[in-house]
Amino acid sequence: xxxxxxxxxxxxxxxxxxxxxxxxxxxxxxxxxxxxxxxxxxxxxxxxxxxxxxxxxxxxxxxxxxxxxxxxxxxxxxxxxxxxxxxxxxxxxxxxxxxxxxxxxxxxxxxxx
Amino acid sequence: xxxxxxxxxxxxxxxxxxxxxxxxxxxxxxxxxxxxxxxxxxxxxxxxxxxxxxxxxxxxxxxxxxxxxxxxxxxxxxxxxxxxxxxxxxxxxxxxxxxxxxxxxxxxxxxx
Numbered sequence: 001x002x003x004x005x006x007x008x009x010x011x012x013x014x015x016x017x018x019x020x021x022x023x024x025x026x027x028x029x030x031x032x033x034x035x036x037x038x039x040x041x042x043x044x045x046x047x048x049x050x051x052x053x054x055x056x057x058x059x060x061x062x063x064x065x066x067x068x069x070x071x072x073x074x075x076x077x078x079x080x081x082x083x084x085x086x087x088x089x090x091x092x093x094x095x096x097x098x099x100x101x102x103x104x105x106x107x108x109x110x111x112x113x
Numbered sequence: 114x115x116x117x118x119x120x121x122x123x124x125x126x127x128x129x130x131x132x133x134x135x136x137x138x139x140x141x142x143x144x145x146x147x148x149x150x151x152x153x154x155x156x157x158x159x160x161x162x163x164x165x166x167x168x169x170x171x172x173x174x175x176x177x178x179x180x181x182x183x184x185x186x187x188x189x190x191x192x193x194x195x196x197x198x199x200x201x202x203x204x205x206x207x208x209x210x211x212x213x214x215x216x217x218x219x220x221x222x223x224x225x
Contacts, residue, residue: 042117042203045212103159
């Protein structure tokens with residue numbers, strides 16, 4: 001069955017370190033998205049991609065970057081981790097087109113000390 | 114611009130009684146609307162979606178929602194709550210580019 005996976009599932013890091021969160025999907029979807037989930041805010045869009053070599057900033061992109069070198073993967077990098085980036089991170093993917101369902105990964109819980 | 118307001122941060126019902134989770138939206142475009150459920154320490158699972166077809170949408174596990182354009186609402190209902198329905202529920206709207214804007218979530222508690 002097609003799926004979307006994230007790794008690691010849990011990560012503890014220190015302020016100032018670079019961190020990369022992996023997202024891999026086997027749906028062969030063109031669209032991929034990264035969200036962060038914080039209490040009282042629901043999920044907020046960090047970055048998204050509509051295909052290989054395409055990346056775009058979302059609502060809360062400061063301090064994050066992504067790259068898309070193939071269809072299956074969209075890694076999220078925190079260039080210099082800050083305590084404000086402690087959160088749960090979700091990756092999602094979807095077909096292209098209006099109203100297509102986004103399928104979510106299990107999430108990565110990140111703690112920045 | 115698009116936005117979603119979930120009117121209740123917490124809802125508590127007794128098992129076997131109806132569930133109503135309220136969602137209002139704002140969208141500059143003809144919207145697609147979604148309800149997702151998240152069980153503790155899990156990812157989000159789609160319950161149902163509206164994409165300009167029938168205004169009453171049926172989803173999984175007995176949930177349904179009605180799109181009311183005049184009220185800009187997309188409330189989620191279920192006739193009879195089950196203990197396994199206890200979770201957090203998110204309403205979301207998408208427009209151009211299929212990007213989702215989420216509400217803050219409603220935590221549903223089901224009492225035995």
